[in-house]
Amino acid sequence: xxxxxxxxxxxxxxxxxxxxxxxxxxxxxxxxxxxxxxxxxxxxxxxxxxxxxxxxxxxxxxxxxxxxxxxxxxxxxxxxxxxxxxxxxxxxxxxxxxxxxxxxxxxxxxxxxxxxxxxxxxxxxxxxxxxxxxxxxxxxxxxxxxxxxxxxxxxxxxxxxxxxxxxxxxxxxxxxxxxxxxxxxxxxxxxxxxxxxxxxxxxxxxxxxxxxxxxxxxxxxxxxxxxxxxxxxxxxxxxxxxxxxxxxxxxxxxxxxxxxxxxxxxxxxxxxxxxxx
Amino acid sequence: xxxxxxxxxxxxxxxxxxxxxxxxxxxxxxxxxxxxxxxxxxxxxxxxxxxxxxxxxxxxxxxxxxxxxxxxxxxxxxxxxxxxxxxxxxxxxxxxxxxxxxxxxxxxxxxxxxxxxxxxxxxxxxxxxxxxxxxxxxxxxxxxxxxxxxxxxxxxxxxxxxxxxxxxxxxxxxxxxxxxxxxxxxxxxxxxxxxxxxxxxxxxxxxxxxxxxxxxxxxxxxxxxxxxxxxxxxxxxxxxxxxxxxxxxxxxxxxxxxxxxxxxxxxxxxxxxxxxx
Numbered sequence: 001x002x003x004x005x006x007x008x009x010x011x012x013x014x015x016x017x018x019x020x021x022x023x024x025x026x027x028x029x030x031x032x033x034x035x036x037x038x039x040x041x042x043x044x045x046x047x048x049x050x051x052x053x054x055x056x057x058x059x060x061x062x063x064x065x066x067x068x069x070x071x072x073x074x075x076x077x078x079x080x081x082x083x084x085x086x087x088x089x090x091x092x093x094x095x096x097x098x099x100x101x102x103x104x105x106x107x108x109x110x111x112x113x114x115x116x117x118x119x120x121x122x123x124x125x126x127x128x129x130x131x132x133x134x135x136x137x138x139x140x141x142x143x144x145x146x147x148x149x150x151x152x153x154x155x156x157x158x159x160x161x162x163x164x165x166x167x168x169x170x171x172x173x174x175x176x177x178x179x180x181x182x183x184x185x186x187x188x189x190x191x192x193x194x195x196x197x198x199x200x201x202x203x204x205x206x207x208x209x210x211x212x213x214x215x216x217x218x219x220x221x222x223x224x225x226x227x228x229x230x231x232x233x234x235x236x237x238x239x240x241x242x243x244x245x246x247x248x249x250x251x252x253x254x255x256x257x258x259x260x261x262x263x264x265x266x267x268x269x270x271x272x273x274x275x276x277x
Numbered sequence: 278x279x280x281x282x283x284x285x286x287x288x289x290x291x292x293x294x295x296x297x298x299x300x301x302x303x304x305x306x307x308x309x310x311x312x313x314x315x316x317x318x319x320x321x322x323x324x325x326x327x328x329x330x331x332x333x334x335x336x337x338x339x340x341x342x343x344x345x346x347x348x349x350x351x352x353x354x355x356x357x358x359x360x361x362x363x364x365x366x367x368x369x370x371x372x373x374x375x376x377x378x379x380x381x382x383x384x385x386x387x388x389x390x391x392x393x394x395x396x397x398x399x400x401x402x403x404x405x406x407x408x409x410x411x412x413x414x415x416x417x418x419x420x421x422x423x424x425x426x427x428x429x430x431x432x433x434x435x436x437x438x439x440x441x442x443x444x445x446x447x448x449x450x451x452x453x454x455x456x457x458x459x460x461x462x463x464x465x466x467x468x469x470x471x472x473x474x475x476x477x478x479x480x481x482x483x484x485x486x487x488x489x490x491x492x493x494x495x496x497x498x499x500x501x502x503x504x505x506x507x508x509x510x511x512x513x514x515x516x517x518x519x520x521x522x523x524x525x526x527x528x529x530x531x532x533x534x535x536x537x538x539x540x541x542x543x544x545x546x547x548x549x550x551x552x553x554x
Contacts, residue, residue, distance in 0.1 A: 151425070
């Protein structure tokens with residue numbers, strides 16, 4: 001039996017519990033966080049909650065008191081599912097409402113937390129630049145983790161159909177923004193680079209950790225707009241998110257070159273990230 | 278008691294029926310259509326289904342056989358709800374699946390149809406151009422009716438907070454794309470203009486009807502990129518969708534002018550649209 005946490009109680013995760021008029025379903029009107037649990041706790045919970053609150057501010061979505069300090073509910077849910085290491089997903093929607101765009105009054109947000117076994121570390125990735133869609137860095141949605149995830153799904157499907165493992169998305173200016181569910185980092189010379197938030201990058205929790213770790217490890221790191229041509233010359237590239245932490249890229253579709261995967265900076269950072277879990 | 282149609286059967290619309298792992302909820306991985314029923318039938322059903330199929334092709338989403346000819350199920354649902362005139366929403370999602378972006382295999386799409394009393398015709402609209410977000414005409418999502426509706430919600434909330442009724446969205450090039458849930462038309466001189474699909478306009482069913490009606494009514498109509506400045510000089514502007522049909526705009530926030538609402542072309546078209554229902 002698998003359990004989920006829904007609006008204050010543990011429920012059987014395989015039974016239908018969601019209302020048909022939930023705005024999360026009907027209009028992608030909500031947010032989520034994907035978190036990594038180790039030893040039954042989420043070590044970077046505070047960073048995830050801070051990002052969730054930023055997103056809720058953008059959407060004008062009240063954050064229910066249950067999310068003031070959800071450590072206990074997460075621990076309870078993990079215990080109920082007999083999981084120590086887990087992928088934890090927290091979803092917050094504007095909840096049920098009438099048809100149309102107006103927010104339901106009073107707001108009755110839906111909180112859903114699900115857990116799954118932590119996936120095995122994937123092998124280094126073959127990545128492709130998505131041609132079929134792009135990241136809209138001019139929308140505030142590019143800087144919050146909203147339920148509107150469909151451009152990333154399109155990019156992912158295109159990459160997989162072309163034989164790659166994951167896609168990089170360009171922004172509307174044609175510069176690199178992110179991967180489908182991860183921050184892009186490249187090593188150019190001995191500098192570690194990642195796109196600034198203004199370029200369409202999500203303020204990833206692991207992105208922030210890597211930028212902070214780089215400083216302590218003596219790696220020069222910067223947020224800089226990245227033209228796709230940098231993939232033809234960079235020494236390393238990797239994808240970072242809270243679940244996988246750091247996944248090296250080993251090839252870029254269309255470029256006849258293999259990257260060191262992992263390279264020295266990726267290896268150093270991956271070890272430092274793992275120590276923080 | 279209100280009924281919905283979910284995956285082949287009528288269900289109590291006020292009870293929870295949806296699985297927690299539905300991709301429509303988790304990732305906005307799906308499509309919808311909003312349709313107008315008159316006298317217990319949806320007169321423009323074929324056009325809505327054609328658009329749904331186009332969207333399903335973009336998403337790589339199989340369309341279940343139940344949608345080959347859903348007229349009977351719509352009639353049954355309307356009867357069950359004792360509605361003759363109704364707003365009908367058909368939602369198609371990729372259905373339940375495991376975590377991550379990979380599509381569930383085999384696909385088990387969710388089909389949900391809900392109905393609500395047809396809203397009363399709204400008064401002419403005060404519209405505002407959304408400054409906080411924009412339409413990404415570079416994504417194919419701008420040309421299908423996907424569940425990823427959150428940019429429109431942001432624009433709508435901004436407009437309402439500023440005292441307007443609805444928002445117009447610009448595309449990434451700064452030209453007019455659409456309203457939050459309607460096609461924008463303006464009358465410039467004696468020409469009826471609307472943004473081309475390439476500008477980020479959804480191929481609206483009522484948009485197509487209006488363009489076809491204009492030809493029969495002797496109104497010169499064209500799809501042309503529209504700079505926002507055209508709102509300072511146009512004679513009429515109106516918003517069109519399947520539910521409201523045609524809603525005149527009476528003012529544009531920031532411009533000290535009132536539009537004729539309705540003006541002569543809007544009046545002629547609204548009458549012709551109503552006859553087709």
